[in-house]
Amino acid sequence: MSKQEQHWEKSKGLLMMTLAIWFVFSIGIFLFGAEMNEVTGPFGYPLTYWFTCQGSLGIFVILIFWFANRQEKIDEEFGFSERGDD
Amino acid sequence: MIKGNFIDNLPKVYGIYTGGFLGFIIIMSIAEQMGMTAKTIGICFVAFTVAIYAIIGYLSRTAQADAYYVAGRQVPTVFNGMATAADWMSGASFVAMAGGIYFKGYGYMALLVGWTGGYVLVASLLAPYLRKFGCYTVPDFIGTRYGGNLSRFMAVVVLTVASFTYVTAQINATGTIASVALDIPFQYAVYVGLISILLCSMLGGMRGVTWTQVAQYIVLIIAYLLPVFWISNKMGAGFFPHFMLADEVSRIAELEAQFGFVKNTAENLKEVPKGLAGITKAHSAVNATPWAFISLALAMMMGTASLPHVMMRYFTTPSVKAARKSVGWSLFFIFLLYSSAPMLATLSKLSLIDPSLPTGIIGKSITDVQAIDWYQNWNQANLMFVSDFNGNGTLELNEFFMGGKAVVLATPEIAGLPYVISGLVAAGGMAAAMSTADGLILAIANAISHDVYYKIIDPKAETAKRLVVARVLLVVIGFAGATIAALEIQGILGSVIWAFDFAMSGLFFPLVLGVWWKRANKEGAIAGMALGLVSGAAYLVWVRTGGSGFLGITQLTFGIFGSAVSLVAMVVVSLMTSEPSAATQRMVDEVRVPAGRSIIGKQ
Numbered sequence: 001m002s003k004q005e006q007h008w009e010k011s012k013g014l015l016m017m018t019l020a021i022w023f024v025f026s027i028g029i030f031l032f033g034a035e036m037n038e039v040t041g042p043f044g045y046p047l048t049y050w051f052t053c054q055g056s057l058g059i060f061v062i063l064i065f066w067f068a069n070r071q072e073k074i075d076e077e078f079g080f081s082e083r084g085d086d
Numbered sequence: 087m088i089k090g091n092f093i094d095n096l097p098k099v100y101g102i103y104t105g106g107f108l109g110f111i112i113i114m115s116i117a118e119q120m121g122m123t124a125k126t127i128g129i130c131f132v133a134f135t136v137a138i139y140a141i142i143g144y145l146s147r148t149a150q151a152d153a154y155y156v157a158g159r160q161v162p163t164v165f166n167g168m169a170t171a172a173d174w175m176s177g178a179s180f181v182a183m184a185g186g187i188y189f190k191g192y193g194y195m196a197l198l199v200g201w202t203g204g205y206v207l208v209a210s211l212l213a214p215y216l217r218k219f220g221c222y223t224v225p226d227f228i229g230t231r232y233g234g235n236l237s238r239f240m241a242v243v244v245l246t247v248a249s250f251t252y253v254t255a256q257i258n259a260t261g262t263i264a265s266v267a268l269d270i271p272f273q274y275a276v277y278v279g280l281i282s283i284l285l286c287s288m289l290g291g292m293r294g295v296t297w298t299q300v301a302q303y304i305v306l307i308i309a310y311l312l313p314v315f316w317i318s319n320k321m322g323a324g325f326f327p328h329f330m331l332a333d334e335v336s337r338i339a340e341l342e343a344q345f346g347f348v349k350n351t352a353e354n355l356k357e358v359p360k361g362l363a364g365i366t367k368a369h370s371a372v373n374a375t376p377w378a379f380i381s382l383a384l385a386m387m388m389g390t391a392s393l394p395h396v397m398m399r400y401f402t403t404p405s406v407k408a409a410r411k412s413v414g415w416s417l418f419f420i421f422l423l424y425s426s427a428p429m430l431a432t433l434s435k436l437s438l439i440d441p442s443l444p445t446g447i448i449g450k451s452i453t454d455v456q457a458i459d460w461y462q463n464w465n466q467a468n469l470m471f472v473s474d475f476n477g478n479g480t481l482e483l484n485e486f487f488m489g490g491k492a493v494v495l496a497t498p499e500i501a502g503l504p505y506v507i508s509g510l511v512a513a514g515g516m517a518a519a520m521s522t523a524d525g526l527i528l529a530i531a532n533a534i535s536h537d538v539y540y541k542i543i544d545p546k547a548e549t550a551k552r553l554v555v556a557r558v559l560l561v562v563i564g565f566a567g568a569t570i571a572a573l574e575i576q577g578i579l580g581s582v583i584w585a586f587d588f589a590m591s592g593l594f595f596p597l598v599l600g601v602w603w604k605r606a607n608k609e610g611a612i613a614g615m616a617l618g619l620v621s622g623a624a625y626l627v628w629v630r631t632g633g634s635g636f637l638g639i640t641q642l643t644f645g646i647f648g649s650a651v652s653l654v655a656m657v658v659v660s661l662m663t664s665e666p667s668a669a670t671q672r673m674v675d676e677v678r679v680p681a682g683r684s685i686i687g688k689q
Contacts, residue, residue, distance in 0.1 A: 004678075007679065011678070015210055025203070026199055026206075027380050030379050030383070031376045033376060037372045043329045043332055046370050048192075049192070049195075049335065052195035052196075053195070053198070053428040053429075056202070057199070057424055058425070063206055064209045064210075064414040067206075067210055067410070068407075068413075068414055071214075072407055075681070082405045082680055
């Protein structure tokens with residue numbers, strides 16, 4: 001496999017992982033919204049309510065930064081990162 | 087004067103600006119103490135902020151295509167994040183979101199999840215690759231990746247349909263705020279709003295819009311957060327509301343159980359002014375089916391990833407790496423407002439319905455409530471209404487009605503905050519609506535001037551001529567939007583959600599598969615865009631004209647149907663026709679690698 005193909009394989013792997021986490025917190029947990037809301041979540045809010053107000057939203061922010069860092073590492077590993085800073 | 091040096095000095099420039107704005111708020115509150123009228127304060131806030139944006143717009147004027155279309159590709163990540171957040175958060179987010187949460191509870195929260203989750207798709211599937219492509223507009227990507235004028239033109243059509251649906255709502259919102267703050271009739275206020283919008287974008291294009299959007303973000307976030315924290319502290323609910331309102335949320339649930347949701351008769355409801363609603367849904371309980379919630383969230387997420395005015399903000403970053411990070415910053419700045427909206431809804435609701443609070447009106451006698459100053463003000467503004475349906479002389483939960491906007495606009499006054507806060511909120515709403523309108527009008531005008539005029543009609547046009555065309559289009563589209571807004575056809579939020587559905591119907595799969603599926607070809611993309619848009623629109627018309635719909639897909643989520651048709655059409659047609667040329671496949675390979683030259687290069 002060429003360097004470029006390996007890079008793309010790894011990038012695809014990262015994408016799948018990112019989308020899996022995204023799926024859980026944007027869709028998966030809301031399949032059980034009613035049941036989860038019986039549980040007390042962080043800061044004492046009902047759990048599903050908390051996810052819709054803060055939880056899922058905050059996780060998405062962290063997820064994007066995590067994804068960006070991992071992708072940068074992959075690019076660096078194969079020497080595909082850009083020169084210069086951002 | 088503004089280039090080079092300006093970029094290095096950004097934190098300083100906007101630091102001074104923020105300090106100046108806070109100083110202005112303090113001066114206004116002193117003026118209020120000294121007897122300045124509420125109306126003058128409102129005018130000062132709106133006029134002062136709009137004047138600042140106009141100055142920034144003027145200083146950002148340019149005659150270069152690169153600066154006009156993509157702000158010279160030198161906007162740093164954090165600032166691009168702020169600009170995107172302002173671009174993204176519309177007048178509806180600012181004025182109507184807390185109200186939506188207040189009235190609809192869980193069912194509405196799907197929008198919060200959808201409008202933030204979509205950024206994960208933007209960051210991972212699209213933004214960095216489109217940045218590497220080096221395009222000026224979203225149709226530019228479609229046209230170059232798939233080839234041919236027809237695919238480019240179809241992308242312009244989808245973009246125009248989606249963005250235009252959205253922009254009329256934004257111009258409408260600027261008109262509403264300008265008419266209230268400046269006390270002029272709505273039909274004129276719409277054009278005042280439009281001229282303010284054009285002042286930011288006419289001379290500097292994307293560069294002007296970028297730097298005004300950063301300034302607008304600062305105004306709108308201060309205008310949203312300051313009242314939320316202030317009200318929370320004043321009510322004694324906690325000094326950091328986001329972490330401390332659990333007691334208030336459970337108290338609301340307790341009161342809901344105590345009062346019960348009494349259903350009003352149709353006859354009684356006839357008395358209630360149009361647009362006002364009562365509290366009929368639980369605040370924190372799950373009141374929607376999983377599919378109703380998930381389908382709405384999914385439609386908003388895929389729509390987010392397809393809206394061109396958001397995507398084109400990531401064309402302005404200096405690198406691919408910066409584009410990815412910038413998406414994270416965008417969502418962070420959006421998160422600051424979105425996570426505050428439910429807190430405001432909670433505080434607003436509790437302060438009105440809790441009989442043990444001095445501001446609570448439920449359980450008081452109707453005549454007492456009708457004598458309250460703020461009730462009279464907002465009743466006159468057609469945003470509040472009470473009526474003694476059961477004739478017992480006491481106000482019950484089902485006898486109290488409010489407009490969605492009142493949650494943001496009236497809560498500061500109910501909580502007893504000074505009027506300067508109401509002026510600040512007006513400036514914030516204006517900033518939110520203006521920044522989104524600017525991004526949308528620019529997206530449409532740029533697509534038509536770059537993709538239709540330059541790429542299809544006259545590829546030999548000189549830069550100066552192209553920019554004249556771009557500016558003329560900007561004005562024409564702005565006036566078209568304002569004229570339709572002045573007709574006041576549909577509510578603000580309905581049309582905003584439709585824009586997401588139109589965008590995802592026509593653009594989501596052609597964009598995503600353009601990067602992730604090499605086999606996707608021109609014929610497939612054209613079929614995907616055309617059939618997706620047409621079937622989505624047809625479904626909307628069908629449901630609007632009494633159709634029953636299927637699979638629980640409503641007029642708010644018709645994009646799910648449109649995009650499914652788009653996906654099937656695109657895959658089937660691509661596989662039935664020949665695979666893309668070797669050159670195109672090489673191009674896709676190159677897009678997947680951040681390093682190296684951009685595909686399109688300097689135009």
